[in-house]
Amino acid sequence: DVKVVVVGGNAGSPSSVEKLLPTLDSDTPPVVVCCSTLSGFVEAFIAKIKSRCKVSLKAANSGDVLHMGEVYLAPAGAHTKIQMSSAGHLTLSIEKGMPVGSQIPSATVLFQSAVKAVGGNVYGILLGGFGSDGVDGLQTIQAKGGVTVVENPDSAGFPYGPQKAIEIGVADHVLNLVEMNP
Numbered sequence: 001d002v003k004v005v006v007v008g009g010n011a012g013s014p015s016s017v018e019k020l021l022p023t024l025d026s027d028t029p030p031v032v033v034c035c036s037t038l039s040g041f042v043e044a045f046i047a048k049i050k051s052r053c054k055v056s057l058k059a060a061n062s063g064d065v066l067h068m069g070e071v072y073l074a075p076a077g078a079h080t081k082i083q084m085s086s087a088g089h090l091t092l093s094i095e096k097g098m099p100v101g102s103q104i105p106s107a108t109v110l111f112q113s114a115v116k117a118v119g120g121n122v123y124g125i126l127l128g129g130f131g132s133d134g135v136d137g138l139q140t141i142q143a144k145g146g147v148t149v150v151e152n153p154d155s156a157g158f159p160y161g162p163q164k165a166i167e168i169g170v171a172d173h174v175l176n177l178v179e180m181n182p
Contacts, residue, residue, distance in 0.1 A: 001121055002029045002121055002122070002123045002147070002182050003029055003030075003090065003118040003121035003122070004029055004030050004031075004032065004066065004082060004090060004114050004117070004118055004121070004122055004123070005028065005029055005030065005031040005032070005122075005123045005124075005125065005182050006031075006032050006034070006082075006107075006110050006111050006114045006122060006123070006124050006125070006137075006141075007020070007031060007032070007033040007034065007035070007107075007124075007125045007127065008033075008034045008035065008106075008107020008108075008110060008111060008124075008125070008126050008127065008129075008133065008134035008137065009034075009035045009037075009107065009126065009127030009128055009129045009134070009151075009161070010035060010036045010037050010103055010107075010129035010130065010131070010133060010158075010161075011037055011128070011129050011130045011157065011158045012037075012127075012128045012129065012130075012156060012157020012158040013035050013037065013038070013127035013128050013129055013151075013156075013157065013158075014035060014037055014038045014045065015157065016127040016128060016151055016156065016157070016177055017033060017035055017038060017045075017127065018045075018048075018049055019177045019178070020125075020127075020177045020180055021033075021049060021052075021053050021055065021057065021071060022049065022052040022053050022054075023177070023178055023180070023181050024053070024054065024055045024071070024181055025054055025055075025069075025181065026054045026055060026069045027068060027069060028055055028068065028069060028181070028182060029068055029123070029182065030066035030067055030068060030070055030071075030072070030090060031055065031070070031071040031072070032060065032066070032071075032072045032074065032080060032082060032092070032110060032114070033071060033072065033073045033074060034074040034080055034105045034106065034107045034109075034110040035073075035074070035107075035127070036076075036103045036104065036105055036106075036133075038073065039073070039074050039075055039076035039077075039105055040076040042059045042060075042073045042074075042075060042076075043059060045073065046058070046059070046073065053071075054069075055069050055070060055071050056069060056070045056071065057070075057071045057073065058070065058071070058072055058073070059072075059073055059075060060072040060073055060074050060075060060080050060092050060094065061075075061092065061094065062092060062093050062094040062095075063091060063092065063093075064091060064092040065085075065089045065090070065091050066082070066089070066090040066091065066092065072092060074094075074105040074110065075094060075105070076104075076105070077096075077104060077105075078094045078095055078096050078097065078104065078105060079094070079095050079096075079097045079100070079104060079105050079106055079109040079110070080092060080093075080094055080105050080109075080110055081093045081094075081095060081109060081110065081113035082110070082113045082114045082116075082117045082118075083113065083116075083117055084117045084118070090117060090118070093113075097109075100133065101131055101132055101133030101134070101135075101136070102131050102133065103131070103133040106133055106134075107126065107133050107134030107137055108133055108134055108135070108136045108137035109137070110137065111124050111134060111136075111137025111138065111140060111141055112136075112137050112140045114141070114146075115140045115141055115144050115146065119144050119145075119146075120141075120144040120145030120146045121146065122141050122144070122146035122147070123146065123147045123149070123182040124137065124138055124141040124146060124147065124148050124149065125149045125150075125151075125180055126138055126148075126149070126150045126151065126161050126162055126165055126171075127150075127151045127156065127161075127162075128151050128153070128156025128157050128158045128159055128160075128161060128162060129156075129158050129160065129161040130158045130160050130161075131160060131161065132160070132161055132164045133161065134161055134165075135161060135164050135165050135168070135170065138150070138165050138170040138171065139168075139170045142170050142172065147172055147173070147182070148165070148170055148171055148172045148173070149171070149172065149173045149174075149175055149180055150162035150165045150166060150171040150173070150174055150175075151174075151175070151176075151177065151180075152174050152175060152176050153166070153174075155176055155177070162174070
């Protein structure tokens with residue numbers, strides 16, 4: 001039972017995010033997107049694609065309560081984490097920190113926080129990027145029984161992250177963007 005969908009990527013992945021989000025249905029579990037090369041332009045990105053989406057798009061803020069059918073885009077310069085509130089709601093925390101895997105925000109930080117919050121009820125998607133940010137996070141998701149998906153390296157702008165995940169065996173599924181809907 002998927003409680004949250006986490007999406008990570010960096011160089012080359014804004015166009016992948018732009019193709020992925022319109023495929024999501026309005027009843028998709030909450031989606032949190034961490035794409036360091038997109039995080040400085042979240043509002044412009046939302047304005048560009050919101051009319052094509054069935055889900056609601058918003059810039060992620062500390063304290064946001066996650067809702068079905070909503071996509072939260074991580075801001076620049078900090079890590080975005082998912083937490084379980086004392087009231088039993090999934091919430092966001094935006095925290096300053098050092099880069100992880102050379103990225104801030106880091107997909108690995110997001111992915112690992114999701115597992116901490118909901119265990120194996122995570123659907124993790126790693127889009128293209130340079131470096132291996134997100135791969136350790138996929139390992140954590142897979143180890144807890146969550147679903148791990150990577151963008152087909154053949155279609156990724158920068159295939160390094162997905163290729164690394166496939167090589168070390170942490171990609172349950174290798175899919176094209178239109179096949180990723182959880």
